[in-house]
Each structure stands twice: as C-alpha cells, then as structure tokens.
Amino acid sequence: MSKEQQKSALSESESKPTSGNVNPESAKKIRNFRKNRSSEQDLLKDLLKGNKTALGRGITLVESNQKSHQKQAEFLIEGALPHAHKSIRIGITGVPGVGKSTFIESFGSYLIDKGKKVAVLAVDPSSSVSHGSILGDKTRMENLVTRQNAFIRPSPSGDSLGGVARKTRESILLCEAAGFDVILIETVGVGQSETTVHSMTDFFLLLKLAGAGDELQGIKRGIVEMADAIVINKADGDNQKPAREAKLEFNRALHLYPPKESEWKPEVKLCSALYNEGVSDIWQMISTFKKKVDENGYFQHNRLEQNKFWMYQTINDYLKSRFYEDPKIKTALNEQLDLIENNKTTAFAAAKHLLSLA
Numbered sequence: 001m002s003k004e005q006q007k008s009a010l011s012e013s014e015s016k017p018t019s020g021n022v023n024p025e026s027a028k029k030i031r032n033f034r035k036n037r038s039s040e041q042d043l044l045k046d047l048l049k050g051n052k053t054a055l056g057r058g059i060t061l062v063e064s065n066q067k068s069h070q071k072q073a074e075f076l077i078e079g080a081l082p083h084a085h086k087s088i089r090i091g092i093t094g095v096p097g098v099g100k101s102t103f104i105e106s107f108g109s110y111l112i113d114k115g116k117k118v119a120v121l122a123v124d125p126s127s128s129v130s131h132g133s134i135l136g137d138k139t140r141m142e143n144l145v146t147r148q149n150a151f152i153r154p155s156p157s158g159d160s161l162g163g164v165a166r167k168t169r170e171s172i173l174l175c176e177a178a179g180f181d182v183i184l185i186e187t188v189g190v191g192q193s194e195t196t197v198h199s200m201t202d203f204f205l206l207l208k209l210a211g212a213g214d215e216l217q218g219i220k221r222g223i224v225e226m227a228d229a230i231v232i233n234k235a236d237g238d239n240q241k242p243a244r245e246a247k248l249e250f251n252r253a254l255h256l257y258p259p260k261e262s263e264w265k266p267e268v269k270l271c272s273a274l275y276n277e278g279v280s281d282i283w284q285m286i287s288t289f290k291k292k293v294d295e296n297g298y299f300q301h302n303r304l305e306q307n308k309f310w311m312y313q314t315i316n317d318y319l320k321s322r323f324y325e326d327p328k329i330k331t332a333l334n335e336q337l338d339l340i341e342n343n344k345t346t347a348f349a350a351a352k353h354l355l356s357l358a
Contacts, residue, residue, distance in 0.1 A: 040072050044079040050117075050179040052151050058174045059153055062167045077170055080177035085303070087176045088290055091197040093187040093223070094207030099233045100186050103207060103273040105141040110279045111182055112149045119151040119180035120144070121171055123187055151180060169200050169310060198226045199309050202299065203286055206230050210239055210246035225257055229267050229285060236272035243270050262298040264289055323358055332357055 046054035058080075061073040094100055101122070108118045120141070144150050153171065172183050187197045198204050206227035224230070230250050235243035250268045260266070267285055271278035293299040323329055336350035345353075 040075045044076055047178050055178045059171045062170045080173050084173045084176040087181045087183050089183045089201040091185050091201035091204045098207045098209050099273050104184055105144040106273040106276050106279050108144045112147050116182050117149045117180045118182045119175035120184045121168055122154045199306055204228045208232050210242035231269045231271050233271050233273055235270040236275055262293050263296055
C-alpha cells in the first residue's frame with residue numbers, strides 16, 4: 001500500500017471537504033453553524049446560572065435586527081421558556097418628571113433588602129437622529145445599579161407603541177430564566193397608548209403628581225382605567241397636603257369605574273421615593289394583589305390571554321417585516337414615493353397599489 005493510500009480520512013480532510021462535490025461555502029456555513037450553536041449553548045447555560053453578563057448579551061441578541069442574531073435569540077428563548085414564568089411583572093408608568101427612576105431605585109433597593117432579585121427594563125425615549133436613548137436610566141439609578149441582585153437594562157423605545165421596546169417581552173422571559181423574581185418595566189410615559197406594557201405585566205402601577213393638574217385625569221377613562229394602583233409620588237415637604245387632597249380625589253374617581261375582572265379594587269397610595277417613605281406599603285399592596293389573583297385563578301388566566309395577544313402581535317410584526325423586505329415591494333415603494341413627491345398619486349392610492357403586489 002502506497003503512502004498516499006495509507007493516509008487516514010481525518011488527516012486527509014483537515015476539517016476540509018474531501019469530495020469535490022461539496023461546496024466550500026456550504027462547508028464553511030456548516031462549521032460556523034456548529035460553532036454558533038456551541039456558543040449559544042454556553043450562553044444559555046451561563047444565563048440560567050444567573051450570570052448578568054450572559055443575560056445582557058442575550059437581550060442584545062433579542063433586540064438585534066440581524067438575521068443571524070435573530071436565530072440565536074430564538075434558540076435562547078426556547079431554552080429559557082421552561083425556566084421562566086416564575087416572577088411578578090410590574091409595569092410602571094407616569095408623565096416625565098413624576099420621578100419614575102427615583103421610585104424604581106427606591107422600590108428596587110427595598111425589594112433586594114427583602115431578599116428579592118430585581119430586573120429593571122427601562123425604556124428610554126429614542127433620538128430621532130441617532131435612534132439611541134436620550135435619557136440614561138442606568139446613570140440615574142446609581143445606587144441600584146451597584147447591587148448584586150439587581151439588573152438594569154435601558155433600551156431605546158424606537159417607534160414602539162407606548163414606548164415599550166419591540167423585544168421587551170422576550171427580554172422579560174430571559175430575565176425570569178436568569179432567576180429574577182421581580183421584573184419592573186418602566187415606560188416612556190409621554191402620552192402614547194400604554195396598552196402594550198399593560199399586556200405584558202401582572203400589575204400596572206401609575207405614578208402621579210399632586211398639584212400638576214393630574215387630578216383631572218382621575219375622571220377620565222384610559223390609562224387610569226388600566227391601573228391596578230395609583231401612587232402619588234413626591235408626597236413630602238410642602239407637597240404633603242396637596243398629595244393628601246389628590247389621594248381623596250383619585251379615590252372618589254375610582255368609584256366611577258366598573259369592577260375589574262381580577263376582582264381587585266385599585267388603591268391610591270402616597271409615596272416619597274426620595275426619602276423612601278411609603279415604599280413598603282406599596283409592596284405590601286402588590287403582595288396582597290398577587291395572593292388574591294392566585295386564589296381566584298385570574299393570574300394564570302391573564303398570562304394565557306397575554307400569550308394570545310402576543311401571538312397576534314408577532315404575526316403582525318412578521319407580516320410587516322416580510323412586506324418591506326420583499327424586493328418587488330422595495331422597488332415599487334420607491335416608485336410610489338416619487339409619484340407622491342410629484343403630486344401624481346395620493347398616499348392612499350399608493351398604499352393600495354403596494355398592498356396589491358404583496
């Protein structure tokens with residue numbers, strides 16, 4: 001047998017395809033796939049151990065628009081699902097200046113002192129120029145960010161409804177799989193619909209200010225109707241009397257609303273996040289709520305309804321993405337935009353034409 005014939009298959013290939021029929025590019029893709037899958041498995045293992053660096057990397061993959069990252073994110077989500085759904089998700093909203101970040105820092109620190117692991121998904125307003133975050137929640141929660149059992153993730157809101165980042169729901173699942181048992185989701189709170197955050201949380205907390213005209217909102221439907229609790233923040237110093245008056249107004253207003261399906265009667269609380277006053281009462285209220293909805297079965301029912309909502313939402317996102325990525329649509333879209341600029345067609349006619357091509 002010649003030396004050429006004695007070479008083994010392994011020494012011959014040296015990780016390269018031996019057959020001339022195997023496309024080198026295909027072989028490279030297979031090797032990269034195996035390498036990425038191994039990397040994904042390691043990342044998932046670290047995430048399930050509660051590694052915050054792995055959690056941050058996982059959320060980055062979830063938020064990415066790159067196709068390769070989206071596949072990796074899907075693998076992480078599937079691996080995280082059996083370990084998720086073991087937290088209480090609290091949505092926090094309110095107008096800018098109401099003290100959301102200060103409240104979250106105070107509230108989160110209190111919960112950590114109680115032995116909880118707290119994840120904060122803070123959605124910042126996006127710059128219309130750079131599309132990055134304008135505000136820096138992580139820098140404004142300077143004490144909470146240093147705590148071992150805290151994880152803070154600021155994300156730009158982009159064009160998401162209600163200021164909730166597009167992938168916030170998937171980020172919640174990853175946080176739960178990493179062992180965080182209280183998830184706080186802060187919204188932008190600039191007047192957009194907050195339905196999105198309401199559809200992914202168990203308890204919806206609305207922060208209000210006394211003496212800022214907010215009392216009038218108590219007799220309007222909308223965001224107040226969705227709230228499970230109203231917290232009047234900055235109830236300290238000279239603002240204590242107006243805060244107590246505002247509490248009375250909101251309590252009267254809440255009687256105008258029909259009973260909630262959860263059988264929970266929304267409460268109004270006073271709080272001074274700056275001085276850590278009233279924070280323990282708020283957690284006690286949320287704990288009472290959780291016990292009630294666990295007993296009457298609403299907690300699980302609400303989670304199932306939310307899953308159905310997000311199935312429809314995912315379908316809508318997928319259809320929208322597929323529509324705009326279609327090469328035929330891209331070409332026709334530019335043509336219709338030129339026609340609109342030259343006043344040769346209307347926006348409605350152009351849209352109808354583009355939809356007919358899909």
